[in-house]
Amino acid sequence: MKIVVSIKQVPARDSVLRVNGQGKWLDESDLAYEMNEPDAYALEEALQLKEKLGGEVVVLCAGPDRATQTIREALAKGADRAIHVQVPEEAILDPFITAQVLAEAVRSEKAEYLLTGLQSDDLGYGQTGVLAAELLGFAHATIVMEVEPQGSAVRVKRELEDGWYQYVTLQTPVALTIQSGIKKLRYATLMGIKKAKSKEIRTVTLADLGVSGTDSPGAESIYLPPRNKETQMLTGDSRECARRLVEKLRFEARVL
Amino acid sequence: MSVLVVLEARGGKLIRISYETLAAGLQVGQAAGLPVEAILLGQSLQPLAAEASGYSVDKVVTLDHPLLADYTAEGYTLALEQLIRDRRPEYVLFPHTYQVRDYAPKLSARFRTSLVSDVVGIKANGSAITFVRQLFGGKLHADMVGQEKPVFVSVQASVFRAAETSGAGSPIEAFAVAIEPGHILSKPEAPFQQTQRSVDLGTASMIVSVGRGIREKDNLALIESLAQVLGAELAASRPICDNGWLPMERQVGSSGQTVSPKVYFALGISGAIQHLVGMKGSKTIVAINKDESAPIFEAAHYGIVGDLFEVVPALIEELRKAKS
Ligand SMILES: Cc1cc2nc3c(=O)[nH]c(=O)nc-3n(C[C@H](O)[C@H](O)[C@H](O)COP(=O)(O)OP(=O)(O)OC[C@H]3O[C@@H](n4cnc5c(N)ncnc54)[C@H](O)[C@@H]3O)c2cc1C
Ligand SMILES: Nc1ncnc2c1ncn2[C@@H]1O[C@H](COP(=O)(O)O)[C@@H](O)[C@H]1O
Numbered sequence: 175m176k177i178v179v180s181i182k183q184v185p186a187r188d189s190v191l192r193v194n195g196q197g198k199w200l201d202e203s204d205l206a207y208e209m210n211e212p213d214a215y216a217l218e219e220a221l222q223l224k225e226k227l228g229g230e231v232v233v234l235c236a237g238p239d240r241a242t243q244t245i246r247e248a249l250a251k252g253a254d255r256a257i258h259v260q261v262p263e264e265a266i267l268d269p270f271i272t273a274q275v276l277a278e279a280v281r282s283e284k285a286e287y288l289l290t291g292l293q294s295d296d297l298g299y300g301q302t303g304v305l306a307a308e309l310l311g312f313a314h315a316t317i318v319m320e321v322e323p324q325g326s327a328v329r330v331k332r333e334l335e336d337g338w339y340q341y342v343t344l345q346t347p348v349a350l351t352i353q354s355g356i357k358k359l360r361y362a363t364l365m366g367i368k369k370a371k372s373k374e375i376r377t378v379t380l381a382d383l384g385v386s387g388t389d390s391p392g393a394e395s396i397y398l399p400p401r402n403k404e405t406q407m408l409t410g411d412s413r414e415c416a417r418r419l420v421e422k423l424r425f426e427a428r429v430l
Numbered sequence: 431m432s433v434l435v436v437l438e439a440r441g442g443k444l445i446r447i448s449y450e451t452l453a454a455g456l457q458v459g460q461a462a463g464l465p466v467e468a469i470l471l472g473q474s475l476q477p478l479a480a481e482a483s484g485y486s487v488d489k490v491v492t493l494d495h496p497l498l499a500d501y502t503a504e505g506y507t508l509a510l511e512q513l514i515r516d517r518r519p520e521y522v523l524f525p526h527t528y529q530v531r532d533y534a535p536k537l538s539a540r541f542r543t544s545l546v547s548d549v550v551g552i553k554a555n556g557s558a559i560t561f562v563r564q565l566f567g568g569k570l571h572a573d574m575v576g577q578e579k580p581v582f583v584s585v586q587a588s589v590f591r592a593a594e595t596s597g598a599g600s601p602i603e604a605f606a607v608a609i610e611p612g613h614i615l616s617k618p619e620a621p622f623q624q625t626q627r628s629v630d631l632g633t634a635s636m637i638v639s640v641g642r643g644i645r646e647k648d649n650l651a652l653i654e655s656l657a658q659v660l661g662a663e664l665a666a667s668r669p670i671c672d673n674g675w676l677p678m679e680r681q682v683g684s685s686g687q688t689v690s691p692k693v694y695f696a697l698g699i700s701g702a703i704q705h706l707v708g709m710k711g712s713k714t715i716v717a718i719n720k721d722e723s724a725p726i727f728e729a730a731h732y733g734i735v736g737d738l739f740e741v742v743p744a745l746i747e748e749l750r751k752a753k754s
Contacts, residue, residue: 187642188721191569211669269535270544292531296566300547301535304503308539313615314503316532333685334621335528341619353685355672393572396565398723405717407733415734416744419716420752422732427714429636429692430660430752 175229175323177220177287178280179253180303181213183237183244184296197395199264209244212291216352218359219321220289221252227323230254234279236272238263242375249370250362256375259383266297266393271385273305278383280310287328288349292317307349314349315342319356433459434519434580435487436469436510438527439478447525449592451585452485454552455523456593461554464520467491468600471509473499479602486596489603497609503533504614509607511540516605519580521559526584528684538582545582546574548703550589567702568725587707627679629663631687636662639682639709640670643698643719643738647675652742653697659749665689667699683708698738701726718742 185191186206194201209217220231233248235241236259245256259275261267267275280288288310290303307314319339320331329343333353362370380386406422408415423430435455437448452468459466465488470478475492482490493509514522514537524530526548538545551562553573561574561583576583631637638657644650657664664680671681682689684704694712699705701717701724709715710729717730718741727733734741 185566191566193570268544270539270542273539273544298548298563298565298567299544300531301538301545304532304535305539305544308507308536314536315616317528333528335684336688337686338621338623340621343617343619344615354668358674393574394560396570396572399564399568399571399725399728401728403728405727405730405733407727407735409735412736412740412744413748415736415741416748419732419734419745420748423693423714423716424752427693427731429714430749 175223175227175287176283176285177223177229177231177289178276178283178285179213179217179220179231179233179248180276180288180290181217181233181235181244181248182210182291182294182296183207183235183241184210184294187295193396193398197397198393199266199396202264207240207244209247210291210294210296212293212295212352212354214359215354215356216289216291217248217251217253218357219352220287221360222357223287223321223323232257232283232285234259234276236261236267236275238265245375246370247362249373249375250366251360252366253373255373258375258377260377260379269297269299269302270305271380272302273309274385275380275383276302276306277309278385280306286347288312288347290349290351292351292353303349303351310347310349312347312349313344314351315344316351317353318350319353321350321356431464432488432517432519433462433464433466433521433523434469434514434517435466435523436471436525436530437478437482438525438529439470439472442477444478444481445525445527446592447527447585447587449485450587450590451523451525452482452487453590453593454549454585455521456486457552457554457590458521458523458559461552461559462520462557465489467517467519469493469510469513471498471506480599483600483602484595484597485593485600486598487600489601492602492604493607494604495607495609497611497614498607500618501529502614502616502618503536504616505609506533507536507540508609508613510537512607513605514541514580521576521581521583524582524584526586530584534582534584541578541580541582543578543582545584546576547584549583549585564703567700569700569723586703588710624678629679631663631665631680631682631689634663634689635692636660637665637682637689637691637693637709637712638662638695638697639665639667639699640697641667641699641705642669644670647673649739650675652739656695656742656746656749659746659753662693662695667702667705696726696730697742699726700724701729
């Protein structure tokens with residue numbers, strides 16, 4: 175079976191986020207980047223499906239030049255090929271545009287499965303995979319924790335709120351948005367890294383895919399959220415902080 | 431021309447976030463000068479409709495159909511698409527639940543647009559409305575203006591104060607939807623809860639909770655000794671459980687347990703909304719985080735900006751002293 179997995183490159187987790195001069199995006203000058211975490215899990219699930227049932231795993235990433243690093247990482251972990259959709263530096267794609275890109279790629283690959291992460295760690299729209307499913311006319315399931323192909327159908331376990339779950343059966347082709355934790359992640363091996371160098375990365379533009387309009391309105395402005403709550407911040411060295419905290423918990427909050 | 435607010439119910443009752451979304455919808459309606467209609471989907475909706483009609487909406491509209499009795503993305507999308515094509519609303523608001531995450535983007539795609547998801551604020555400048563959403567797990571906010579009508583918006587939990595009943599009964603109208611069994615592509619089974627939990631964090635009076643700031647599994651010993659000194663239960667954010675460092679049953683948050691201890695220590699936890707919803711009911715919240723702009727500090731009563739590998743050992747020592 176052929177699986178397309180979408181992976182996004184996002185600012186590394188503990189980055190210090192500074193808003194740029196225009197106030198519309200981040201100052202990217204000293205940011206490091208990594209693979210969006212749920213996408214790493216989507217890739218893992220795809221690789222395990224392929225190991226079990228055969229087929230091909232194609233990763234798709236829309237991003238500027240720097241995204242090749244994340245693409246290489248996916249190839250090193252075992253993806254067979256990649257499609258890099260070139261977008262200008264600092265372009266913020268509306269999820270509807272990203273979904274069109276995904277849908278076009280899945281169509282041209284004639285893939286039966288589209289796996290996406292359930293949410294991006296940076297923009298957090300939480301919808302690109304579902305939008306793409308609709309554009310493709312695929313059945314879909316979100317927040318997926320188990321994938322069990324059954325011939326021309328697939329039975330998936332969806333996470334619901336508060337520790338509830340549900341199994342849903344869908345006819346393929348399908349789009350699934352994968353939740354973090356679905357499987358244990360693998361590391362790229364040295365062999366994998368070596369092999370990745372000779373794997374194909376097909377570079378295309380939005381125009382090649384027939385998708386118009388990068389100039390998505392995006393946000394009017396981005397900014398640090400205002401603080402509302404009166405949090406008591408304890409200062410001093412670690413010992414001093416610890417001493418004051420114990421005092422507060424004993425005599426003010428009276429919980430010790 | 432109206433504002434539609436889609437309500438969600440569970441076990442025959444509207445869930446709390448439905449009232450909050452209603453409040454957000456009423457705010458939008460007032461600013462934009464538009465009537466507000468509350469929308470219900472399912473089967474045998476009369477009791478829910480009667481309840482919703484007490485909340486100062488202009489109308490309650492029911493989409494009642496046997497094929498909507500069990501949720502499916504296809505059924506909900508089709509029913510709401512028919513309603514929206516008929517009503518031509520300017521705004522459609524949803525509660526940002528897992529169910530809405532599952533179908534609202536499918537619906538918005540039918541109108542060739544995306545969903546302004548996870549909204550935490552509404553700013554009105556005359557009748558121009560800006561929606562505030564979170565980026566980077568709450569570390570930044572973004573102001574968004576919906577370009578095309580209808581604007582599809584989902585509202586985050588615990589941001590808007592729940593709408594209050596006005597007592598007055600708004601009119602209830604049934605909207606006939608046309609759905610065939612062939613439209614439903616997915617076969618859902620009954621929801622279930624994972625095996626019996628061996629720890630019930632819900633009744634714990636003290637919880638020490640650890641996040642990705644702990645870096646490695648082996649470092650958990652430090653947090654365990656703090657829990658021991660306090661006589662507290664150990665809990666964690668999702669990534670710790672995803673990595674298998676602690677069992678899933680110790681996860682706090684929207685997909686884990688909801689807790690409300692006397693004291694909740696959040697150690698190396700950033701404070702993403704999915705974590706906050708599980709613990710913000712705690713009586714006293716202590717946050718220790720090296721990033722002063724971590725959203726967890728907004729939820730905390732006491733905060734320490736610092737390295738947990740320094741602060742926690744000092745805290746253990748102070749607690750031992752205080753005990754002896
Ligand atoms: C549908 C859905 C459901 C989810 N359900 C849940 C859920 O139930 N529960 C849950 O927790 N999450 C859930 N999540 C994930 C959630 O969005 C966050 O990704 C997660 O809570 C982040 O965990 P964290 O705070 O431990 O990690 P991070 O966000 O990576 O934060 C780590 C923090 O540690 C701090 N830190 C690092 N080193 C140190 C140090 N030495 N000393 C002090 N501080 C340090 C950093 O400054 C940072 O703030 C869900 C997400 C989705 C999309
Ligand atoms: N630029 C992108 N390139 C590749 N995949 C993406 C991109 N943006 C979003 N995605 C995919 O869509 C998922 C959901 O993203 P979002 O809707 O932004 O929360 C992500 O986990 C990715 O799998």
